[in-house]
Amino acid sequence: MAAAAATAAAKGNGGGGGRAGAGDASGTRKKKGPGPLATAYLVIYNVVMTAGWLVIAVGLVRAYLAKGSYHSLYYSIEKPLKFFQTGALLEILHCAIGIVPSSVVLTSFQVMSRVFLIWAVTHSVKEVQSEDSVLLFVIAWTITEIIRYSFYTFSLLNHLPYLIKWARYTLFIVLYPMGVSGELLTIYAALPFVRQAGLYSISLPNKYNFSFDYHAFLILIMISYIPIFPQLYFHMIHQRRKILSHTEEHKKFE
Amino acid sequence: SKHPDPFHTLREVEILDAKTREKLCFLDKVEPHATIAEIKNLFTKTHPQWYPARQSLRLDPKGKSLKDEDILQKLPVGTTATLYFRDLGAQISWVTVFLTEYAGPLFIYLLFYFRVPFIYGHKYDFTSSRHTVVHLACICHSFHYVKRLLETLFVHRFSHGTMPLRNIFKNCTYYWGFAAWMAYYINHPLYTPPTYGAQQVKLALAIFVICQLGNFSIHMALRDLRPAGSKTRKIPYPTKNPFTWLFLLVSCPNYTYEVGSWIGFAIMTQCLPVALFSLVGFTQMTIWAKGKHRSYLKEFRDYPPLRMPIIPFLL
Numbered sequence: 001m002a003a004a005a006a007t008a009a010a011k012g013n014g015g016g017g018g019r020a021g022a023g024d025a026s027g028t029r030k031k032k033g034p035g036p037l038a039t040a041y042l043v044i045y046n047v048v049m050t051a052g053w054l055v056i057a058v059g060l061v062r063a064y065l066a067k068g069s070y071h072s073l074y075y076s077i078e079k080p081l082k083f084f085q086t087g088a089l090l091e092i093l094h095c096a097i098g099i100v101p102s103s104v105v106l107t108s109f110q111v112m113s114r115v116f117l118i119w120a121v122t123h124s125v126k127e128v129q130s131e132d133s134v135l136l137f138v139i140a141w142t143i144t145e146i147i148r149y150s151f152y153t154f155s156l157l158n159h160l161p162y163l164i165k166w167a168r169y170t171l172f173i174v175l176y177p178m179g180v181s182g183e184l185l186t187i188y189a190a191l192p193f194v195r196q197a198g199l200y201s202i203s204l205p206n207k208y209n210f211s212f213d214y215h216a217f218l219i220l221i222m223i224s225y226i227p228i229f230p231q232l233y234f235h236m237i238h239q240r241r242k243i244l245s246h247t248e249e250h251k252k253f254e
Numbered sequence: 255s256k257h258p259d260p261f262h263t264l265r266e267v268e269i270l271d272a273k274t275r276e277k278l279c280f281l282d283k284v285e286p287h288a289t290i291a292e293i294k295n296l297f298t299k300t301h302p303q304w305y306p307a308r309q310s311l312r313l314d315p316k317g318k319s320l321k322d323e324d325i326l327q328k329l330p331v332g333t334t335a336t337l338y339f340r341d342l343g344a345q346i347s348w349v350t351v352f353l354t355e356y357a358g359p360l361f362i363y364l365l366f367y368f369r370v371p372f373i374y375g376h377k378y379d380f381t382s383s384r385h386t387v388v389h390l391a392c393i394c395h396s397f398h399y400v401k402r403l404l405e406t407l408f409v410h411r412f413s414h415g416t417m418p419l420r421n422i423f424k425n426c427t428y429y430w431g432f433a434a435w436m437a438y439y440i441n442h443p444l445y446t447p448p449t450y451g452a453q454q455v456k457l458a459l460a461i462f463v464i465c466q467l468g469n470f471s472i473h474m475a476l477r478d479l480r481p482a483g484s485k486t487r488k489i490p491y492p493t494k495n496p497f498t499w500l501f502l503l504v505s506c507p508n509y510t511y512e513v514g515s516w517i518g519f520a521i522m523t524q525c526l527p528v529a530l531f532s533l534v535g536f537t538q539m540t541i542w543a544k545g546k547h548r549s550y551l552k553e554f555r556d557y558p559p560l561r562m563p564i565i566p567f568l569l
Contacts, residue, residue, distance in 0.1 A: 203445040204439075204442060204443040204445075205445070206446065206525065208524065208526040209439040209442070209523070209524060209527075210439065210525070210526035
C-alpha cells in the first residue's frame with residue numbers, strides 16, 4: 001500500500017506545476033498553477049528527492065557487489081532511506097498550502113503509510129531488518145520514487161519525455177504488487193517480536209482507561225490492504241489507459 | 255400570428271442526461287406555473303427507478319441543482335425548456351438515518367454496561383460495577399441519545415428530505431464504533447475512577463447537564479425560527495431563555511453545547527477514548543459550523559459581526 005500509494009498520486013502531474021491550481025484562493029481562475037517561486041522550489045525539491053533515491057539505488061547495488069549476496073542490504077542504505085522517505089512529509093505541506101494540486105488527505109495517507117513502515121515497523125523491530133522482505137519493498141520504492149520524482153521535475157519544467165511518463169504509468173504493474181508483498185511480509189515477520197516485547201502497547205488498568213495492542217493493530221493494518229490495494233491498483237490501471245492512449249492520439253496528429 | 259402569451263401557453267420540457275446528453279424524456283403540455291417538484295414526478299412516471307429524491311435537475315449540465323420549489327415560467331427558458339438530469343444515487347431519509355445512528359449507541363452502550371457475555375471474561379458476565387461514576391455515566395450517555403432520538407422525531411425541521419444511501423453506513427460505523435469503544439473501557443472490570451474523585455465527577459456532571467440543556471434550548475429556538483413545512487431561513491437571535499444568549503457570540507451554539515457535553519462526559523469518566531471521540535466530533539462540527547457561518551454571511555447583509563462559527567471569539 002505504501003508502495004502503491006506513491007505511484008497512485010492520482011493526476012498526471014501530482015508533483016506540481018503546469019495545471020489546475022487547487023491553491024487558488026480567489027477561486028476565479030482554475031488553471032493557475034504555482035507561481036514562479038513555488039515552481040522553482042518544487043523543482044529543487046523534486047531534483048533533490050530524485051537524487052536521494054538514486055543514492056539509495058546506488059547504495060544497494062554497491063552493497064550487493066561488495067557482499068556478494070542480496071541479504072541484509074538494509075543496513076547499507078538505512079540512513080538515506082530514513083532521511084529521504086521521511087522528507088516526503090513535506091509533500092503533505094505542499095498540498096496544504098496549495099502549490100501542488102493533490103488532495104491533502106490522499107497525500108497524507110500515502111506518505112504516512114510509508115513513514116509508518118520505515119519507523120514503526122522496520123526501525124522499531126530490529127529483528128526484521130535482516131529479512132529479505134525489506135529488500136523487496138525497498139527496491140520497489142526506490143525504482144518508483146526515482147521515476148516519480150523525475151516525472152514531477154520534468155512536468156514542472158514543461159518538458160516531459162514520453163519514456164518517463166510511460167515508465168511511471170507502466171512499471172507500477174510489477175512494482176506495486178512487489179512493494180505490497182514486501183510490506184506485508186515485513187509486518188508479518190515483526191508480529192512475534194512485537195507480541196513478545198509488548199511493543200507500543202498499554203494494558204489496563206491505568207488512570208486514562210485506555211488500552212492499545214500494537215500486535216492486534218498491525219494485524220488490522222495487514223487486513224486493510226485487502227480493500228485498499230486493489231482500489232489503488234485499478235485506479236492506476238485506469239489512469240494508465242487514459243493518459244497513455246491520450247498521448248498516442250496526440251502523437252498521431254504531429 | 256398571435257404573440258405567445260408567456261403566462262398562459264403550455265410549455266414543453268425535455269430532459270437530457272447531464273453526462274451523455276441523451277434525451278431521456280419529453281414532456282409536452284406542461285403548465286407554465288408547474289414546479290420542479292411536479293416535473294420530477296412526471297419524469298418518475300417514465301423512469302420509475304429514478305424517484306424524485308434521487309433526481310438532480312439543472313439548467314446547465316455542470317450547474318447547480320434546481321430547487322423543488324422553483325417554478326418553470328420563472329426560469330430563464332423558452333417555451334421548450336431543456337433540463338439536464340443527474341442521478342444522485344439511492345437516497346435515504348434524514349429521519350431514518352438519524353434514528354438508526356442514534357439508536358445504535360443507546361443499545362450498544364447498554365450491552366457493555368450490563369456486561370453481556372463474550373465481552374469481558376466469563377467471571378464478569380452480568381456483574382455490576384462497584385463505582386458510582388460508572389452508573390452515572392450510563393445514565394448520562396443513555397439520556398444523551400434518548401434526547402437525540404426524541405429531538406429527531408419531534409423537534410428538528412429538516413431542510414432536505416434525503417441524503418445518499420452510503421451515508422448511513424459511514425455514519426453508523428462512526429457512531430456505533432465509538433460508542434462500543436468508549437463503553438468497553440468505562441464498563442470494564444478494571445476501570446479506574448477519576449483521579450479527583452467525587453469533586454471531579456460533580457463538576458463534570460454540572461458541565462454535562464448545562465450543555466445538554468443548552469443544546470436542547472438551541473434546537474427549540476431553531477425550530478421556532480422556521481414554521482412547519484417551510485424552508486425559509488432566518489438569522490437566529492437570543493430569546494428569553496438564557497441558554498440561547500450564546501447566539502450573541504456564535505452562529506452554531508448547538509454545536510458549542512454539544513462539544514461541551516462531551517468534554518463534560520470525558521472529565522466525568524476520565525477515559526481517553528471519550529476525549530478522542532470529543533476531539534473528532536469537535537473537528538467535524540467545526541467544519542459544519544464554519545460552513546453554516548459562511549452561508550449566513552453570504553445570505554444576510556446584516557449578519558451580526560461579533561459572531562464566530564463555534565467558539566466565542568476564537569473559532
